[in-house]
Amino acid sequence: MRRTMLFLPGNTPNMLINGDTLGADTVIFDLEDAVSPDEKDAARILVRNTLKYQAFPNCEIVVRINPTDTEFWKEDLKAVIPLKPDVIMPTKVSGGDMIRQVSAYMAEVEKDSGMEEGTVKILPLIETALGVEKAFDIASSDSRVIGLFLGGEDFTADMHCKRTKEGQEIFYARTRLVCAARACGIEAYDTPFTDVEDMEGLERDTEFAKSLGFAGKAVISPRHVDIVNAVFSPTESEIEYAHDVMDAIEEGKRQGKGVISLRGKMIDAPIVKRAQQVLEMEKAIYGGACR
């Protein structure tokens, strides 16, 4: 479950060490845009030490590495992979070849560190026009890939258009990413809402992303975590309905019924699948069934 993915600048100790107290399901230690070129060495060592000495029991850890056309990405991987972060986020991914290149080097580092190959997963950050057009190629490029992540700011820069709160300019990219990810049986995660003060705009944007099929959303401020978590959590009535669906299925099985209905509507496979997803989220959020 990755309802919220909170970016934390990789060279800021105060934020890194408190990462798992901010309520996000995932924190992203950022070695790329949040770190100036002359501080890349310092951030890499700091993130490595933070992973080595700090425990993060309450959230998943992602490390965003520098792009493969820079001198930094291999050093980034060499420093952090032995500390077993959950996921690596390669940036400016524009095709499956790039993912295979990163994955192959991760395998080398894993082998040198005595780790099982494939331990650390990959969440590609897609933020170019070419990347969006090759979304399916990227999603299906390697078994480490667990999802696709949209970066709206760089994408709109690449498209030579203005990034707006309404988000019309990223509508195509959003739907294309969700479709490609779902076609490969993985999740898609939405770009952050960048106005830190506009909570109503954040809620609208998050609800829209959820309606398109995104499983979660990146945030750049801890203040955004609660709203995004709430939007991506199942409501009380959704949880109640999911329990009713599963109860009806059990009851139908006991009575040997082939066709099962609930509240006057037939329960078919997609409804059961959706109910199971809701109950999985209920367990992940509340630690068990709420009723």
Next chain:
Amino acid sequence: MKIIKNAVAGTLESSDLFIQVEPDDEELHLEIDSVVANQYMDAIRAAVMKTLEEFHVTTGKIFIKDKGALDCVICARMETALKRGGVEES
């Protein structure tokens, strides 16, 4: 190993520290100024010395202004300062 050039690392923000290193062929000179000196000076000194030992550095001038950094941050900033000062990983 020796520090061969002046270098700095870190910041003066809360939970961080600022380190300056300079070459000195004769002795080790360590100056630490910390907002938590009364409670944690021994621990800060120990973290600094641990990193110096890891890099086999026995001489040099080191000036530290600490703003309440944890051990892992102190070690990270020390490592960065030493590497920037020309000390290679052994």
